Amino acid sequence: MQIWGKVIGVMFGFMFGRIPGAILGLVVGHFFDISYSKDFSSQGGFARFFNTKDEFQTEAEFFHCLFSALGHVCKSDGAVTQDDINTASALMDDMGLQGDVRKEAQQAFREGKARDFPLIDMLSQLKENCHARRDILQVYLEILVKAACAKTRLSAPKLSVLEKVARQLDFSKKELHFFVTSFEAEQRFRKGQAQNKQRSESAKRANSANREYHNQRQSSQRSNNSQNSSHTNQSYSSTSYSNLSELEDAYKIIGVSANDDAKTIKKAYKKLMSTHHPDKLASKGLPEQAVLMAKEKAQDIQAAYTLIKKRRDF
Numbered sequence: 001m002q003i004w005g006k007v008i009g010v011m012f013g014f015m016f017g018r019i020p021g022a023i024l025g026l027v028v029g030h031f032f033d034i035s036y037s038k039d040f041s042s043q044g045g046f047a048r049f050f051n052t053k054d055e056f057q058t059e060a061e062f063f064h065c066l067f068s069a070l071g072h073v074c075k076s077d078g079a080v081t082q083d084d085i086n087t088a089s090a091l092m093d094d095m096g097l098q099g100d101v102r103k104e105a106q107q108a109f110r111e112g113k114a115r116d117f118p119l120i121d122m123l124s125q126l127k128e129n130c131h132a133r134r135d136i137l138q139v140y141l142e143i144l145v146k147a148a149c150a151k152t153r154l155s156a157p158k159l160s161v162l163e164k165v166a167r168q169l170d171f172s173k174k175e176l177h178f179f180v181t182s183f184e185a186e187q188r189f190r191k192g193q194a195q196n197k198q199r200s201e202s203a204k205r206a207n208s209a210n211r212e213y214h215n216q217r218q219s220s221q222r223s224n225n226s227q228n229s230s231h232t233n234q235s236y237s238s239t240s241y242s243n244l245s246e247l248e249d250a251y252k253i254i255g256v257s258a259n260d261d262a263k264t265i266k267k268a269y270k271k272l273m274s275t276h277h278p279d280k281l282a283s284k285g286l287p288e289q290a291v292l293m294a295k296e297k298a299q300d301i302q303a304a305y306t307l308i309k310k311r312r313d314f
Helices: 004-042 059-075 082-094 099-112 119-129 134-148 156-168 173-216 218-254 262-275 278-283 288-312
Strands: none
Touching: 059 082, 059 099, 059 119, 059 134, 059 156, 059 288, 082 099, 082 134, 119 134, 119 156, 134 156, 134 173, 134 262, 134 278, 134 288, 156 173, 173 218, 173 288, 218 262, 218 288, 262 288, 278 288
8 A cells, every 4th residue: 555645745745734734645645545546666666765774775685686597497397407506597697696795696596496485485585675666576587587588488386486576577478578589589599690700700701702713713704703702602591581580589579560650669678777787777777687688688779679670771
């Protein structure tokens, strides 16, 4: 139940109008709570102004929530495998966790494996500590999805736990599905871009070698041109398929379809960039290591949108 509008309304009303002002403030605050509580709460509500703790308390607390949830996700398949442990360790490496913070993350992962681990209570505490800020909770869920999907496709039990996490953090199944498909697309997108870059460099070297060869062997120019033409057609065929897949993945990263117009795509892109803006997340208390991961995702979003604009010519 939202009461902060009424509380603030009564306080200010009493200051300026005593009892009548307090009553008026109560009425105004009541309508504020009804009309604006949902949007205001997504930014932390009035509670954020009265919080005496650190913006997000401590990094250790964030990592405890993250890795205990990951341990619970891994355990859902029945037994935590060496691959699961390696995945958790790799995530710690990616986030640069060292010393006491890493030990805390490792302990949290072990605690999360317990069958009776209080997942819902832990997530409720997480929401409270970050004042239910949706962008921070989204980054948290995306990192968890990334770790869960790192090695293989999600099993039904792991997906079920992730759905429970998403629901507790006020994300729908549709939104969770987008986080999963977006991450999978990002993996292919990065790999595809690296391959395209390597292919482009190889083509440049081959063209340079061909030009030198032609200069030295003018007598075989006709034969060489025929061979090179065949090679170029083969490369173009392979590249065309790769480019098509790359564009499809770019759409998935942004969360749009090829049928959407430029305005719709731009709007989705701006929303994603706003959610993953490193400076905004850092100012709201997201730990530096998590901010860096959000920055990497923002770079993928930027690259995907740039590719779509180039291919769609808008």
